[in-house]
Amino acid sequence: GEDVEQSLFLSVREGDSSVINCTYTDSSSTYLYWYKQEPGAGLQLLTYIFSNMDMKQDQRLTVLLNKKDKHLSLRIADTQTGDSAIYFCAETLDSSASKIIFGSGTRLSIRP
Amino acid sequence: NAGVTQTPKFRVLKTGQSMTLLCAQDMNHEYMYWYRQDPGMGLRLIHYSVGEGTTAKGEVPDGYNVSRLKKQNFLLGLESAAPSQTSVYFCASSWMGRQDGYTFGSGTRLTVV
Numbered sequence: 001g002e003d004v005e006q007s008l009f010l011s012v013r014e015g016d017s018s019v020i021n022c023t024y025t026d027s028s029s030t031y032l033y034w035y036k037q038e039p040g041a042g043l044q045l046l047t048y049i050f051s052n053m054d055m056k057q058d059q060r061l062t063v064l065l066n067k068k069d070k071h072l073s074l075r076i077a078d079t080q081t082g083d084s085a086i087y088f089c090a091e092t093l094d095s096s097a098s099k100i101i102f103g104s105g106t107r108l109s110i111r112p
Numbered sequence: 113n114a115g116v117t118q119t120p121k122f123r124v125l126k127t128g129q130s131m132t133l134l135c136a137q138d139m140n141h142e143y144m145y146w147y148r149q150d151p152g153m154g155l156r157l158i159h160y161s162v163g164e165g166t167t168a169k170g171e172v173p174d175g176y177n178v179s180r181l182k183k184q185n186f187l188l189g190l191e192s193a194a195p196s197q198t199s200v201y202f203c204a205s206s207w208m209g210r211q212d213g214y215t216f217g218s219g220t221r222l223t224v225v
Contacts, residue, residue, distance in 0.1 A: 008152065033213055042116075042202055042216030043155075088154065099170070100214060102147075104154035 004103035006089050011109045018076040020106045022089030025070065029091040032065060033100065034074045037086045046074070046087075076108075084110050114138050118203050118217035125193045125224045133188040133220050135203030143206045144186040145170075145214065146178060148199040155202065161186055193224045 003025045012018045024032070030051050035043040049056045049063045049072075056063045062075040076083055089103040116137045125131055135144065142163050147155040157170030161180040175197060177189045186205075190197060200221050204214035 004154075031213075035213075040218075042218045043204075043214070044216070045213040048213055099157065099160065102155040104152060 004089055004091055004101055006087075006103040006106045008104065009107050009109070011111055012079050014079060014081060014110050014112055016079055018074075018079045018083065018108055020074045020076075020087050020089075020108065022072040022074075022103055023070055024072065024089070024091050024101075026091065026093055026101075027067075027070065028093055031092045032063075032072050033088075033090040033092075034061075034063065034072075035088040035090060035102075037088065037105070039085075043088060079108075079110055081110050084108060116203055116205055116215050116217040118201075118220050120220060121218070122221050123223070125190075125222065127193060127195060127224060129193050130189070130191050131193065131222075132190075133201055133203075133222075135186045135188070135205075135217060137184055137186075137203075137205040137215070139205060139215065140183070141205035141215070142183075142208050144180065145204045145206075146176070146186065146188045147202045147204065148172065149202060149219075150199050158188065158201075193222075195224045198222060198224045 006022045033048040034046045036046050037043045060077045064073045086105040086107050088105045090100045119134045145160040146158040149155050156172045159178040161167050164183040167178045179187045200219045202219050203217040206214045
């Protein structure tokens, strides 16, 4: 079946790296995404990775994909207060009509 | 450069009342979606549409209806609101290529009392 799982909370000290983890169950996933939701706002696409890649880097963001273990992670280097948000992992499936399945979101809080 | 616009932003309904949430996008996207967001449950797909005049059920369609009469608009209706429908509702749209992901609206916070 389709399922995406994330831990609900992560607390990180300002300036440290944050690593948000996600596991998914469907091996036919084609694209995997990270979205960011700030308070009172909709979701914004941060980055995505195609399933035949194992890493993608974009400035402070690094996405790692372990397809064998169905594990996706998002690393945020030098975490800042503006990074406080809920981060959603998501996947698409070959067999669905462009449906994206979202995880429950990880709330990242930054402590001074 | 509006993107995806949802109206209204907030609404309080009494049990049994009806209402329609409007989603409008100006990006000529083919696909449109309605999600609800509840604490600890992430986003759950209610209904979606792959083009003008088409609709399909998502994960939690019961109690909701949708229409896509014009390509740019996707309406979500609640015929008889229930307290279990208290939630934040998000509309999203996308091109046919999945790699672009979705563009989301800013949400409608609905409370049913």
